[in-house]
Amino acid sequence: MIFWLAVGGGSYLLGVQNAMGQRAEDSVLDAAEFTTSPPPPLNLVSIPSVAVALLVIGLIALAVHGVKRAIVVTVVPALAIAASQLLKLHVLTRPELFELDAPNTFPSGHMTVFTVLTAALIWAVPAKIRGFATLAGAVLLSAVGWQLLAYGWHRPSDVLGGIALGTIAFAFACLIRPANSRGSAIGGWSISVGLAIIGWVMVAAALVLAAVAAANGDASMMLSAGQFGSIAAGILAARALLLLCSDRA
Template sequence: MTTLATRPTVPLHPVVRPGGGWAARVVGGLVLAVLGTVVTAASWLLLVDSASGRRFDHAVMVAVEDVFSGVRGDVLDLLRLVSIASVGLALLAIAVIGLSRRRVGAVAAGVALVLVSQAITQGLKAVLPREGAGENSLPSGHVTVISALVVATLLVLPAALRYVAAAAGLVVIAGASIAVIAAGWHRPGDVLAAYGVIAAVGGGLLVLDGLRRAVLRHRQRSVVAVSQ
């Protein structure tokens, strides 16, 4: 009877696939980045650069303001909760959850999503002109940061909690989107552009993650080939 004791010693290589799914991530990330860029560009071209688009965009904002005029003060109080300090605390909580689960990569991706998307949003605000307005408001910084924080939270949560958290996150994002319009801070086009920025940055990060996995996979194969 052959037992482990009588068998020759053979080095065992654990089956680890750190590069698994890299191609899907790269392709999916590219698609998401392109779609996000198109949404942001179209929001400006159709709802800001176009005179008829500006009128429509402004009319929708005024209509939403009228609907929520009775609670405008409460809406403003909620929006004022979004500050550098509150965003910093949220990022700290995300980091604590992620690091406690040893999800360092997820924490890094979440923080990068929040910081990079906000940097792009503020950059677009500074460089894009708006006809008939003293200051460009596209994209919405509030919607950008809240959406990014929701996604970053999903990245670090256990899989069992993600569906519930995703549903709650969608409610939060929708509420923030309506709130900035009801307060008269942003037009619908600004909100759409914020969604586009999040998609574009998220897609870019997904591409980077896919490329990282491809490199790890190549290195793993090289190590296995050398050891054989």
């Protein structure tokens, strides 16, 4: 949890409250190709679709783990999604550190939605297939993070903030009621190690791209750096959500 608190807080301080960070992130927006009609999975988010997804995941958790798990995987995502809107609209602020009309978009509501739905699914499915749900979640979060930046819907800090918020919400839930399950995930250890390696390689790639982009003033490369960073965060978050699920009976 401490790691994700640092990711969320650091993203806000460096990307939103810092002049250099604001300029770098606005260059990312400039390099993006904005569209109001993105392809899936980004265009699948709506209040009805999220409600249906939570209902389905809740029913899976009810059948596999019982009532208490079903409540967790439906209530925690709903609270996290509401918190993302509250934080963005009423709590967190984005100062205008240079002349630019820049409304606050931190944290990303879309990224929060996909993160908590991924977490809920990982917690809802039977323990044996939890690793495969984690892999699917890592791919989904990577795709959504990439899209949010590519189509100019959000800044990199917004994406990282949304991922951090969703992961922290389930970490808190785990502190209150650990996600104990009978059985172990098939390939769980290998999946965890593999995701860690890929995630940190992506982090390194993002940092290198950001450094080169800053040195050359290359907005397109800065966009790529943000996308690699978003992919890294999505992969590492999926791994963290897997690790939060205990295999103890």
